[in-house]
Amino acid sequence: MEQEKSESIKSLIESIDKQSVALPEFQRDFVWEIAKTYDLFDSIVRDIFIGAIIYGKPSFEIAVRAIDNLPRKSQRKIPVLKLSQDEIKQKVQLDNYRIILDGQQRSTSLYRALKGIDDVWFIAKNESDYEAHEQDIADKPFNEKKLEEILYEFMGEEDKERLSVKLSDIYIAMQENPRESKIKEKFFDKQYFKGFDATDYDSFFEKYLIILDKMQDILKESKLLSYYLLDMSIDKFALFFERSNSKGISLNFTDILAAKLYAGDFNLREKIEAFEDENTNLKDDFNRELIIRTIAYIVGDGKDKIDRGFILKKLNYEHFNEYWDKVCEWYKQTLNFLFDNHFIISQSWMPYEPMLIPLIIFRKEINKDFSQMSYEQSTFIHYWYWASIFSQRYTGASNEAIIKDANMLRQIAKNEKISEKAYFNRLAKLIITKPEDIFDYNRKGNAIYQGILNFIHYQAKGLIGWENTNRLNFNDSKLEDHHIFPINFIKKRFKNDQEALDKIESVANKTLIPKISNIKISDKSPSTYLNELKTRNPQLDISLINHLIPSELLDSTFDDYYSVILDERANKIFASIEQNIIKKQSEILTMFYKEPIVSQSSNIKIFARYYNSEVEAVFNRDTQKVLYNNEAYDTPSSAAVKAKEDVSGKKTTANGWDFWKYLDENQEERYLKEIRK
Secondary structure: OOOOEEEOHHHHHHHHHOOOEEEEOOOOOOOOOHHHHHHHHHHHHOOOOOOOEEEEEEOOOEEEEOOOOOOOOOOOOOOEEEEOHHHHHHHHHHHOOEEEEEOHHHHHHHHHHHOOOOOOEEEEOOHHHOOHHHHHHHOOOHHHOOHHHHEEEEEOOOOOOOOEEEHHHHHHHHHHOOOHHHHHHHOHHHOOOOOOOHHHHHHHHHHHHHHHHHHHHHHHOOOOEEEEEEEEOHHHHHHHHHHHOOOOOOOOHHHHHHHHHHOOOOOHHHHHHHHHHHOOOOHHHOOHHHHHHHHHHHHHOOOOOOOHHHHHHHOOHHHHHHHHHHHHHHHHHHHHHHHHOOOOOOHHHOOOHHHHHHHHHHHHHHOOOHHHOOHHHHHHHHHHHHHHHHOOOOOOOHHHHHHHHHHHHHHHHOOOOEOOHHHHHHHOOOOOOOHHHHHHOOOOOOHHHHHHHHHHHHHOOOOEOOOOOOEOOOOOOOEEEEEOOOHHHHHHHOOOOHHHHHOOOOHHHEEEEEHHHHHHHOOOOHHHHHHHHHOOOOOHHHHHHHOOOOHHHHOHHHHHOHHHHHHHHHHHHHHHHHHHOHHHHHHHHHHHEOOOOOOOOOEEEEEEEEOOEEEEEEEEOOOOOEEEOOEEEOOHHHHHHHHHHHHHOOOOOOOHHHHOEEEOOOOOEEEOHHHHO
16 A cells, blocks of 8 residues: 555546546445535534545456436436456556545545535624634634634525535636636625625625635645555455445455456346345355355366455456356255255354355266265265364365365265375364363354254254254244253352353253244243143153253253253263264275375475465485475475575475475375375
8 A cells, every 4th residue: 555645625526527536336325414514524624634535546357336426316326337457457557547445425425515416505604603702713804714713514505694605616616717707696696695785795705705715725735635545456455345444334355256247247246136036045144255265166176275366366257157056056955955964953053154165066066966976975975064063174274174175075076085094184183072072162153062053953863843843944933042951040059069150151051942932941940941841742852852951851850960961961962973973984984085196206296385486396206305496405304494495585494294295196285294104
């Protein structure tokens, strides 16, 4: 970003008229009430900082629109102009073209007032308007008073009792520079204000001219309007909006992408709205970013990142025309597969939504409905899904996990085995290794917390309600994580038992039930509210077992065995995790792993990425020497140290076996240490 500069309001208005300043298509509409425009000019006259305008010089195709010049009560539809990358480049170079990133409301207000789209009047004080303590100001000659000392207020119409000057008249006079006689004829004589007799006419006209001149000086003041100019790439452009907007609108890279695609031949907003209209059951949780990132994966063929930078730089309207509808259909099918097979009870409770992307890619590769996949494929999908959640595979840098998993599921879809044993090892690293670990998770937003509640739903092949034994599903009213032992009941009954108090919010004390059921339960003891429910549902014990809750809880004796009940439930939950995931690890490895075929050639091409740079070398299997930059190094580590120094300019240590990589027969990246093994 360049340092802060300044320009005049006059210059801004002229730039808008010349169409060298515009708005990106995704910017919200002009929404300021006229009173805010009055306040804006009041601040300008009083020399109060009104904030800086931030311009951007785009270097990419984008859709833009002009500053709003429509009457306030009209239907507001500003035409959109689509500009190609070449057109943008030309306009930037020849016309100093720029778009307003921040300051749209202020810029539009200034333009509308000075161009007469909105009526804004400078109302001057009468002598009687000065307070007693302002007598020294009142006594000043009119031409020596500051403009703020003359100002009574800004209003949308002239004041019949005070001298008034319309701002658009001031701007016209500044542009046309008419003679005083023309100003008198065109502006002054048409005022309603007649608060003077004939002898004062000239005096008031002189005051009118003074206000005119003083306001023109302000509009011409080159230091009045602060601005920053950003000459930026599209990914920085998006990042700016994500981090800087504080006006109540949430802009993200999807909005920027929509403007970019609109400049081509794809209306992303219309497509999103169409999907939501056609799929009302998915509307509230529709994750448009997942669709976009899936398209990015397909376009990059699993070899490129699917982050904001790649999406904004590489994807174009042709990609979206080709893949949007297909991916949306696969997205629906994937969610239906997860619902039908009880992986999730509702999308809002899904631990890691990005996991949908590898599953969508799997659906694409098998080229048939999920119900048609093989037993082996189904076995892997079930294991992969839960192992990924309970190993927290998607916490943090999920971009890498998405690409890796999508690549692996593509192989499974093709009935190929995986030759990367480290992949299976990562899936096997569950963070829940014993029943006691269940008590560590007590926050609704935590993925493991959500995963456990969904896993109970999965092992039960669908949770059933407590009011009856009907299945709960994602169409049910809002689901809540209900306290099996209510909070206040625990605090009263076990107030001196810190261990018991520590378990209140644990997921072991929670289960998913409809919100209305949760409200009815309130703070009653478990046996009380459960027996009340049993009068309506004689098979309540079946519902409890379905939720992995010991049915003994119906007996009031067990109200006092809070920790015992929770321990038993934690054991049941862990036993199911152990059965479905932990004990399947060796079976999964046997079914889907194959030893990698390593080239027996003495020399193998190797590479590494460091500081966003890629370096290449050759590794000799027999001598374990590395040829890097036409120089031989005795070990991979010594070559790695030199490569890092060349890239960063700093000499640091390096383990070459973990630094260098090679490609196996499936073109998968593998660390050099794999050969060493």
